[in-house]
Amino acid sequence: MTATRGRPKTLDRQKTLEVAMTAYWQDGINTVSLNEICRRAEVSKPGLYREFGGEDGLMKAALAHYQQHVLGEILKILDTGSSLRETLDSLITMVTKVDGSETPKGCLLVKMRDARLHLGEATQQQVDLTYQYQLAAFTQWLEHLQQRGEFGSTMTATFAATYVVTQFNQALTQIAQGEDSEMVKAILTTALSVLG
C-alpha cells in the first residue's frame, strides 16, 4: 500500500479519523457535513474522497475507529472479574459522568444507531457490527457471572444483556441531550435494579 513513487502523501489518516469521530460524536451525525470535517481536519475534499471513498466510507471508518479506541477501552471493565453490582456501579458512574467538555457526551454508536435509517450502506453495516460487538461483550460477561453463580436470574444471559445495553444506551442518549445527570443516574439505577 505504501507507494514508493509519486508525490508523498500528506493526508494524516489518523488525525482525520479522530476529527471525524469527534465531530460526529460531539455535534451529531446529521449536523456535521463533509465540508466541515475537511475544514477541521485541514484536508481537501478530493483528498478525503481518495482516502475514504465518500461520506459513507468516512462514517464507517470513524465508527470503526470509535469501536477500537473508545468502546473497546470501556468494555474492558467487563473483564476485571468484579461482582455484578461492582461492575454495574462502575458503568453507571462512567456513563452518567459529565466531564468538563473533555470527552463528548453520549456514545457515537448510540447516536448512529438512532440515525441508522438515514445512514449509508457501509455505515449501517458497521453500526450492526459494532452493536453486535458490544452486545456480545455484555452477554459473555453475564454468562461468566452466571457460571460463577453471581448472576442467577429468571432471564437468560442473552436477554439480560440486551436489556442492560438498552438501558445504558437510553441513559447515554439522555446525557447527550443535556438531561440532568443525577436524574439519569437514578433512572438507570432503578432500571438495573431488576437484575438483583
Added chain:
Amino acid sequence: MTATRGRPKTLDRQKTLEVAMTAYWQDGINTVSLNEICRRAEVSKPGLYREFGGEDGLMKAALAHYQQHVLGEILKILDTGSSLRETLDSLITMVTKVDGSETPKGCLLVKMRDARLHLGEATQQQVDLTYQYQLAAFTQWLEHLQQRGEFGSTMTATFAATYVVTQFNQALTQIAQGEDSEMVKAILTTALSVLG
C-alpha cells in the same frame, strides 16, 4: 381574524397541519423539508409562510396538533380508573403494537425531543410544553393510585412518572427504528416490573 374583504383563503390549515404532523412523525424531523410538505399538502411555499411564519412555526403548530389530537387521546387511558397493572398493560400493548402502516410508528414528541437541539426556538418551547403535559398526566395518574393505595412504592410519584415516561419513550424510539416488537415489549415489561 376572518377577513371580510380580499381574495378568499383557499389554504386549508387543518389539512396542512395533518400533513406536516404525519410527515414529521412518519419520515423523521430532519428528513422532511418544507418543500416536501408543500408538495404533499398542495400548498405554495409563500402560503405556508403566510400561515405559519416559517419552518419553526410549522413544526411548533404540528406538535401542538399532535398533542391535541393524538397524545391527548392516548393519555385518556390514564383516566379510566383501572388498576396500575391493567393500565400499564394497556399502554404496553398500545406502544408496542405495529398496525399495518395505519398509524406512523413511534411518537412525534419523542422524535422531536431526540432532535431537540437542532430545532427552532418556538418548536423547542412547544416540545418542553408538550413533554410537561405528558409528564403531568402520568404524575397525576400515579398520585391518584397512591391515594387509593394501589401504588405504594419507595419512589415518589414524580420520580416514578419520569421513570415510566422514559421507559415508554425508549420503547417508542425502538419501535420507530424497526426493532422487533416482541423484544421491545419484553424489555419494557421488565423495566416496568420495578413498579410492583
Added chain:
DNA sequence: TGCTTATCATACCGAATGGTACGAAAAATA
C-alpha cells in the same frame, strides 16, 4: 534530464434547502 507515478488542491457541478419579491387574482366596498 526527461518520464512515470501518485497525491495535491482549486474550482467547479447539479440538486436541494429555507426564505422572499412581486405581480396576478378574487373578493368586498365605494
Added chain:
DNA sequence: TATTTTTCGTACCATTCGGTATGATAAGCA
C-alpha cells in the same frame, strides 16, 4: 365601475450539500 384589501403562486435568491474534473506538484526511476 373603480378602488381597496387580502390571498394567491411563479419565479427567484443565496447558501450549502455531496461529489468530481483537472491541472499543478513532488517524488522515484530511466
